[in-house]
Amino acid sequence: MSNQVLSCENVTASYGAIQALHGVNLEVNEGEIVVVLGANGAGKTTTLRAICNMVATEGTVMLNGRDISKADTADIVNAGVAHVPQGRGTFAALTVLENLEVGAYTRTDDEVQSDIEMWFEKYPVLGERRTQAAGSLSGGEQQMLAVARAAMSRPTMMLLDEPSLGLAPLIIEDLFQTFAQLNKEQGTSMLLVEQNANLALEIADRGYLLETGEITGSGSAEELRNDPAVQAAYLGA
């Protein structure tokens, strides 16, 4: 078995009386992109929130061999997890530049500035608008900013919550290329939650199927692509 970065063992989560996850088991190995496919309301977002301890959870979440199930969200981020929440979660009132600076909040090294410049080079539109409020950006630009901000913490593990939601196909493709690139160049492991199964399976190594709060299937990206049930449910075949 290769080096495990993240694992969820029998994780349950609930919002008040409503249980959203009924014992989820999954793992992400070093350098892997793992996708969780599921319909609306299957518990995809809750799974990511449970990992960051932003919802009441039971069960064990391990990060690099350390139990983080009871850790504070800020500690989990400090330990190397970056979470791009659904709906982007950019700081609308802060400038583009400040969004990236605050993304590096946990860092103490002196390469923050060069990382910011690197992202401005990669997404020139962000560079041009560095002094504008993030709230004035378009949906696609905000998603770029959200991803760049998450990457600014130099995470070992990135959690991506439906990054394709509400974006134009070209922008989605560009974003997924960025994910693949980050994964390849910096070795960032990723847990990607998506409904857009086509693109997700293209960059993913493995995947899980999540239905009504339970993992109902798993396999390599190749296996999932060829699974008739997956094709019917997520690939529109």
Added chain:
Amino acid sequence: MQLLLQRIFDGVSDGAVYASIAVALVLIFKATTLINFAQGEMAMFGAFFAYIFAVQSGILDFLGNQYLIIWVAAIIAMVLSAGVGITIERTLTRPFDPEDHLPVVLITLGLFLGINAIAGIIWNYQARVMPAMFPNGSDDKVVIFGARLFYDTIGTIVTLGVVLYILFIILNKTKMGLAFRAVSANVESARLVGVRTGRVLSFGWALASAFGALGAVIVAPRITLQPSMMAAIVIYAFAAAAVGGLDSVGGAAIGGMIVGLTKSLGNGYLGSWHFGLEHPPLEFLPATPLLIPVLILLAVLWFKPSGLFGTKRIERV
């Protein structure tokens, strides 16, 4: 001309005090999206801290100079008030769900009554003379076109300017300030970049409490020191914060000036307005000019609900 100038000076002098309390309100609003109804009472308590050190205990008498004594006492009071602010945040507001506003609003209302009562028990309601932070005798003034500009007014404005500048640096140039603004913009995202939101909230309460205490120490010599001293001031501070936009520090400072000026000018020019009646009901008279800032507030909220400098809430859905 002389009268106009005089009223402007008076308005600016009051406005600076409203501004300091309004800025304190805004700081807590930015951190928690809540109005701290106890802000004025917390500031009053801070003024009593300064009084203890400067007058009651005589602990600072070795400093000799009366202004040095009150300034050192004011700084001690700001630090102690910051501690009180942190304690209140940790013990009374943090246990509650920040999304659920009602409990915390009720707590600040309770604090308003509680702090006032505690101050009454400790110091009773008798008015005390507070030493001034600036020379405030009847000769301590410059005369400009016949209008008296007191050193007290100049000192208050300069102090407010310096403290606002320091606040600006803290909020815009430090890591803690960035974290504070991030929490203010989006609490959940702030947690997701590793900000310890509890610490940031404490920081906001500390800043606000210190700032409010300074305002109370400055105003106390003018209106005498007693537990209910802030009642009239805090109303105008609320108005100032709302006029400026509840989430804008600069807006609160300008709002304070607007309220101070309209109150002073309204009082000056409309103070003898009799509603066209030959025998107006007496109880109306003193109240008329006080309505002006309230009317300004209404007008601003009517045409620009987010205040003059506040962030418009636009959310993509």
